[in-house]
Amino acid sequence: MSSSASPFAATLDAVSGRVEPEHPLQERRVSDLEGLYADEAAWRSAVDSGNPLVYTVSAAPVPEEAGEVPFSITSIEPGDVGGELYMTKGHWHTAPEGEVYAGLSGEGGLLLFDGREHRWIELRPGAAGYIPPGWGHRTVNTGSEPFRFLAVYPGAAGHDYETVLRDGMGARVIRTNGGYEVRAREEQA
Amino acid sequence: MSSSASPFAATLDAVSGRVEPEHPLQERRVSDLEGLYADEAAWRSAVDSGNPLVYTVSAAPVPEEAGEVPFSITSIEPGDVGGELYMTKGHWHTAPEGEVYAGLSGEGGLLLFDGREHRWIELRPGAAGYIPPGWGHRTVNTGSEPFRFLAVYPGAAGHDYETVLRDGMGARVIRTNGGYEVRAREEQA
Numbered sequence: 001m002s003s004s005a006s007p008f009a010a011t012l013d014a015v016s017g018r019v020e021p022e023h024p025l026q027e028r029r030v031s032d033l034e035g036l037y038a039d040e041a042a043w044r045s046a047v048d049s050g051n052p053l054v055y056t057v058s059a060a061p062v063p064e065e066a067g068e069v070p071f072s073i074t075s076i077e078p079g080d081v082g083g084e085l086y087m088t089k090g091h092w093h094t095a096p097e098g099e100v101y102a103g104l105s106g107e108g109g110l111l112l113f114d115g116r117e118h119r120w121i122e123l124r125p126g127a128a129g130y131i132p133p134g135w136g137h138r139t140v141n142t143g144s145e146p147f148r149f150l151a152v153y154p155g156a157a158g159h160d161y162e163t164v165l166r167d168g169m170g171a172r173v174i175r176t177n178g179g180y181e182v183r184a185r186e187e188q189a
Numbered sequence: 190m191s192s193s194a195s196p197f198a199a200t201l202d203a204v205s206g207r208v209e210p211e212h213p214l215q216e217r218r219v220s221d222l223e224g225l226y227a228d229e230a231a232w233r234s235a236v237d238s239g240n241p242l243v244y245t246v247s248a249a250p251v252p253e254e255a256g257e258v259p260f261s262i263t264s265i266e267p268g269d270v271g272g273e274l275y276m277t278k279g280h281w282h283t284a285p286e287g288e289v290y291a292g293l294s295g296e297g298g299l300l301l302f303d304g305r306e307h308r309w310i311e312l313r314p315g316a317a318g319y320i321p322p323g324w325g326h327r328t329v330n331t332g333s334e335p336f337r338f339l340a341v342y343p344g345a346a347g348h349d350y351e352t353v354l355r356d357g358m359g360a361r362v363i364r365t366n367g368g369y370e371v372r373a374r375e376e377q378a
Contacts, residue, residue, distance in 0.1 A: 006308075007301045007308045007318065009317070009318055009319075010319065011315055011316055012316070062287075067285045069343065071317070071319075097256050098256060098257050098258040100258050100341050102339065110196075126200055126202065127199070127201070128198070128200070128201050130194065130196060132194045132195060133256035133257065152258065152260075155287075
């Protein structure tokens with residue numbers, strides 16, 4: 001069991017999106033989502049005009065090791081790139097490990113993909129989504145304020161970002177008049 | 190990876206303490222905590238006078254299998270047995286797996302024990318506690334209304350209730366004038 005963390009207390013701030021104590025905050029800007037948005041020209045234009053912040057991840061200091069259970073708050077800003085809503089890069093776990101998301105503030109959703117079909121789960125305060133082992137996952141801000149959620153996952157999970165970059169997530173989440181639409185790959189132009 | 194759960198949406202109700210969808214609700218009454226309270230006569234008397242409910246566990250339908258990540262809401266009623274506050278039975282994981290608790294409503298705490306020393310972490314809405322692999326854990330209601338918290342743990346963790354029954358948790362949480370005290374084993378009569 002080796003170098004386990006000690007027990008510790010943490011605060012989960014649904015207003016600021018910060019966990020305390022925390023690892024260095026991860027920031028992801030539009031440039032970090034290269035190759036993920038359908039409209040490459042809109043993506044390039046956003047990078048060139050200020051390269052805005054898309055999301056942050058505030059993680060508790062839990063080692064990413066077997067047996068440990070890391071947890072973090074992700075905060076996604078409201079916005080879109082060519083009509084496709086702000087989102088996380090999305091990833092698969094490299095090990096067959098699941099994950100739990102619980103909404104803390106704002107409105108968003110969880111897009112899942114098992115390589116063949118996608119699923120969509122709405123998240124908001126009081127709502128959770130279960131990611132079984134073997135499903136790629138990405139979150140999306142569908143509202144007009146920051147969308148924040150708690151994530152808890154096994155420390156052995158690992159992160160694979162390459163598969164999403166290559167194969168996508170089976171669907172894209174597009175802004176519509178007064179709402180959004182989860183558009184399956186088959187329906188895309 | 191076998192018979193994995195499908196992705197699903199759940200609600201976490203901090204007012205009722207229920208997860209939806211849920212496994213059959215677990216109820217624990219004073220009689221279920223046999224051998225855990227210091228004052229055996231007070232425990233017997235409580236069993237004989239109504240055997241009140243001490244806590245419930247409302248769990249999402251996630252299999253307790255390697256790779257899965259079960260989650261549940263525990264609700265502990267306010268009360269005490271001979272001055273020792275209402276609490277869960279407490280357990281160790283049979284595998285070296287950690288767990289995360291996040292307070293949802295009311296006031297309580299997390300008592301941890303590694304077989305030599307104990308730790309105490311206060312829990313309330315916005316506060317979390319990290320249980321590393323290798324630490325026994327029990328929760329306690331230190332307030333005057335139900336104390337509810339979210340628990341997330343690896344499906345391979347397993348539950349060992351026998352070690353707590355035999356060795357205790359290193360400390361007891363005792364009602365005092367206007368508050369409570371975490372009394373280490375060495376200080377007990």
